[in-house]
Amino acid sequence: MERFHLDRLLSSRVKxxxxxxxxxxxxxxxxxxxWNHRVLAQPSFxxxxxxxxxxxxxxxxxxxxxxxxxxxxxxxxxxMPSVNVPVQWQxxxxxxxxxxxxxxxxxxxxxxxxxxxVDVGGLQPDRWYWYQFKVGNEVSPIGRTRTAPAYGxxxxxxxxxxxNCQDWQNGYYTAYQHLAKEDLDLVVHLGDYIYEYGxxxxxxxxHNSPEIVTLADYRNRHALYKTDPNLQASxxxxxxxxxxDDHEVENxxxxxxxEENQDPAAFVTRxxxxxxxxxxxxxxxxxSLPQGPNLQLYRRFTFGNIAEFNVLDTRQYRxxxxxxxxxxxxxxxxxxxNATLTGTEQENWLFQGxxxxxxxxxxxxxxxxxxxxxxxATPNQQVFNMDQWDGYVVQRDRILEFIEQQKPSNPVVITxxxxxxxxxxxxxxxxxxxxxxxxxxxxxxSITSDFPxxxxxPVTAALADNPHTKFFDGRNRGYVRCSLTQNIWQTxxxxxxxxxxxxxxxxTLASFVVQDGQPGAERI
Numbered sequence: 001m002e003r004f005h006l007d008r009l010l011s012s013r014v015k016x017x018x019x020x021x022x023x024x025x026x027x028x029x030x031x032x033x034x035w036n037h038r039v040l041a042q043p044s045f046x047x048x049x050x051x052x053x054x055x056x057x058x059x060x061x062x063x064x065x066x067x068x069x070x071x072x073x074x075x076x077x078x079x080m081p082s083v084n085v086p087v088q089w090q091x092x093x094x095x096x097x098x099x100x101x102x103x104x105x106x107x108x109x110x111x112x113x114x115x116x117x118v119d120v121g122g123l124q125p126d127r128w129y130w131y132q133f134k135v136g137n138e139v140s141p142i143g144r145t146r147t148a149p150a151y152g153x154x155x156x157x158x159x160x161x162x163x164n165c166q167d168w169q170n171g172y173y174t175a176y177q178h179l180a181k182e183d184l185d186l187v188v189h190l191g192d193y194i195y196e197y198g199x200x201x202x203x204x205x206x207h208n209s210p211e212i213v214t215l216a217d218y219r220n221r222h223a224l225y226k227t228d229p230n231l232q233a234s235x236x237x238x239x240x241x242x243x244x245d246d247h248e249v250e251n252x253x254x255x256x257x258x259e260e261n262q263d264p265a266a267f268v269t270r271x272x273x274x275x276x277x278x279x280x281x282x283x284x285x286x287x288s289l290p291q292g293p294n295l296q297l298y299r300r301f302t303f304g305n306i307a308e309f310n311v312l313d314t315r316q317y318r319x320x321x322x323x324x325x326x327x328x329x330x331x332x333x334x335x336x337x338n339a340t341l342t343g344t345e346q347e348n349w350l351f352q353g354x355x356x357x358x359x360x361x362x363x364x365x366x367x368x369x370x371x372x373x374x375x376x377a378t379p380n381q382q383v384f385n386m387d388q389w390d391g392y393v394v395q396r397d398r399i400l401e402f403i404e405q406q407k408p409s410n411p412v413v414i415t416x417x418x419x420x421x422x423x424x425x426x427x428x429x430x431x432x433x434x435x436x437x438x439x440x441x442x443x444x445x446s447i448t449s450d451f452p453x454x455x456x457x458p459v460t461a462a463l464a465d466n467p468h469t470k471f472f473d474g475r476n477r478g479y480v481r482c483s484l485t486q487n488i489w490q491t492x493x494x495x496x497x498x499x500x501x502x503x504x505x506x507x508t509l510a511s512f513v514v515q516d517g518q519p520g521a522e523r524i
Contacts, residue, residue, distance in 0.1 A: 043085050043136045047072040052223060053232030054133065056145035057240045057283030059186065059301065061125035064145050064239060066091075067283035068133050070114040074223040075208055077216060082110045088134040089118050095130050097142060108135070113219050115280040125150040126304070143236040146185055149304030152358065156485060158306045160186040161494075162365070163479040164245070164416025165446035167195045168225055169203040171499025175447045175478045176230035178496065178506040180237045182481060187238045188309070190416035191245025191367045192449065193278075194218075194225050204500055213270055218277030226281060235283075242282050243297055243311050245367040245417055249274040252325060252387055254318045256293070268293050298346050300353050306484055308359035310350055312366035317343030321386045327375060330384055330393070337394045341368070347395065354408040360486055360516065364413045370396065371413075371424030371441045372431075373469060377461040388417075400428050403438045410516060411439040412489060414480070418443060419451040420459075421480075421493050423471035423512055425520040433467045437520040442491045442512070444480040445473070448499050470521050476509055489514040491521070 051074045055067040066089060073079025084107045093099040102122060108114040116133070123129065126149035133140040149155050161184055166173065179187070198210040208224050209217060225231065246252050249271050252259045258267040272293040279290050288296055298313040318341045322333030333339065340347065354362055364370075368388040376383035384390035403411050413426065422443035429435035445451075451474040463469055478495035491512045496504040512521040 045070075045072040045136065045138060046079060049080075049135055049138050050133065050140040052226040052281075053235055054131070054140050054143045055235035055240060055283045056131065056143060056238075057242065058285055058299075059146060059148045059239045059241075061148045061150045062123050063119055063121040064123065064129070064147055065283045065285055066116070066118040066120060066131050066133075066143075066145070067281075068116050068140055069223075069226075069281065070108050070116075070135060071223060074227060075220055077220065078113055078223070080108075080110065080114045084109050085114060085135060087116050089116075089120075089131065090134075091120055091123070091129050091131045093129065095142065095144070097130060097132055101129075113277075113280045117284060117286065119285055123147050126153070126155075141232075141236060145239045148301065149306075151302055151304070153304040155304035155306035158186075158303055158484045159184050159482065160188060161479050161481045162188040162190055162414050162416070162444050163447055164190040164367075164444055165192040165419055165449035166225070166231075167192075167446070167449040168228075169195070169197075169200050169206055170450050171204060171448040171477070172502050172504075173228050173230040173447060174496045174499055174502070174504035175494075176228070176234040177504070178494070179479050180230065180233040184238050184481070185303075187234065187240045188311075188365050188414065189240055189242045190365060190414065190444070191243055192247040192416065192446075193242070193244065193282075194221050195247045195449075196221070196250055196274075213273070215273040215276060218274050219280065222277050222281040240283060241301060241309060241311060241365070242284070243313060243365065243367070244278060244315060246315055248278050249315070252321065253315065254320045255316065257320050298342075298349065302357075302359060305359055306486065307361045307363060308353070308357050309363045309365050310353050312342060312350070312364060313346065314341040314367045317341075317346060318392075322391045323386050325386050327383055327385050329382055330386075330390070334384070334386065334391050335393050339392050340395050341389065341392050342395070347398070350399070351402055351406075354402070354411070355406050357408055359409065361410045361412060361484055361489060362408045364411065366413065366415060368417045369415055369422065369424075369441075369443055371422070371426055371468060372466070373422075373424075373462070374465050375459060375462055377458065377465055400426060400438055404428055404436060410489070410514065410519070412514065413439060413441040414482075415441060415443040416446075419446040419449045420472065420474040421445045421476065421509065422469065423491075423521045423523075425468045425470060427468050430466075430468060437468070439519050440489075440514050440521050442480060442482075442521075445476055445478055445493070445495070447479065448477055451475075470523065471510060471512070473509060478506075478509070487516045490524075 049070040071078040091102040199206040275290045275295040301309045323331040424441040425437045426439040456474045476495035481492045493509040
């Protein structure tokens with residue numbers, strides 16, 4: 001079934017050149033005559049070079065990043081010759097690409113797997129644009145993107161969705177089939193865009209190689225995920241802001257410390273391979289260009305006066321998980337004042353941003369669950385997840401204390417990682433139900449990744465011992481839609497009926513609101 005999807009995507013020039021967005025169907029062949037044909041070369045391809053789709057991201061008021069990668073043979077290294085290839089791009093005010101406002105040519109180079117990252121400037125704030133690429137005689141699908149509102153501009157409403165954890169092997173991306181049709185300004189991906197594991201039987205699809213280690217491995221794995229038509233449609237419909245978690249490299253790695261007993265030097269090389277492949281497949285600016293095993297990913301985005309996103313990286317700089325990792329009672333290491341998920345520099349950057357923000361809603365977009373959760377309902381026994389903020393208690397306390405003292409407007413944490421849906425009131429002292437609530441956390445379920453059924457009853461049983469936790473669901477897959485106004489934040493947990501078949505229905509599992517100036521969530 002997985003092969004059928006790929007064959008269908010690559011089957012015919014007519015089909016692959018037709019892209020439906022909104023209510024308008026555009027045939028790329030009819031648009032090709034509008035391109036400037038004065039190019040540096042006329043490459044030919046063994047198959048359609050835009051097999052991995054297109055994407056846009058990191059929206060600013062005057063610019064947006066456009067992405068594609070030339071890959072006529074996407075699952076076997078891309079199938080491109082080892083030469084630079086000129087790629088033309090254009091941006092228009094309309095979905096038919098008639099009112100073109102920006103054009104240019106960029107080189108797709110073999111050093112970066114013939115990926116293209118175009119930082120298009122000179123755009124107008126807070127408006128939709130459409131874009132397209134051309135290489136040789138081939139044209140890409142048409143994508144839609146949106147710039148951010150001007151800094152400080154009044155914005156009355158803003159809608160975004162966040163998603164995470166999309167294990168290819170566990171199911172189909174039916175959630176993205178529906179997300180692509182939502183009325184949104186933005187999509188935020190909170191990590192685990194790919195998984196590193198080898199093939200695992202039992203699911204509807206399988207990975208295309210053993211566990212990935214080399215640069216070629218990571219490139220082919222990203223390419224496999226990018227061939228999914230529903231994921232491509234979601235990228236083509238909205239700008240994305242992305243950050244990673246662990247599986248983009250290896251499960252539960254911490255900085256340069258691997259999960260298993262690997263050679264340290266070998267893991268540095270592995271991380272460099274993973275980071276380069278990540279950059280090659282994401283709509284990121286050159287400020288995120290990898291430097292060996294390092295990549296600058298934490299960054300900030302402001303949308304007028306309504307929302308500011310502090311996009312965190314809780315993997316690259318963290319100290320090792322305390323207490324030998326796992327789900328267990330805390331040991332002394334969990335209270336180490338030097339333990340950190342972000343590193344000191346990123347923590348200071350976060351504090352500076354929160355203290356200077358003029359936005360109504362201040363969002364921490366990050367990976368692992370921030371709120372405390374005691375997973376053991378047994379009296380006088382506590383069990384915590386050491387990979388989450390529960391293993392880094394002192395740093396979390398510093399952040400909550402900063403929020404309480406500095407009072408940035410309406411802090412909201414959005415989280416992925418745990419393959420389940422949660423809502424937490426973030427208190428200054430989780431062990432004291434009467435302590436002040438200073439922020440709110442929404443944890444989104446996975447696109448496909450599994451939350452083991454056997455864990456659901458004990459987690460549910462422990463809810464009574466965690467009064468700040470307002471909601472938990474581990475059975476459903478989907479994404480989270482957030483609708484913001486100046487007065488209210490509404491979160492809708494959007495879930496699909498199945499991931500085991502290629503089509504599914506969509507419903508809203510639960511909805512919560514946060515009122516301006518009143519931290520904490522209320523179910524509606």
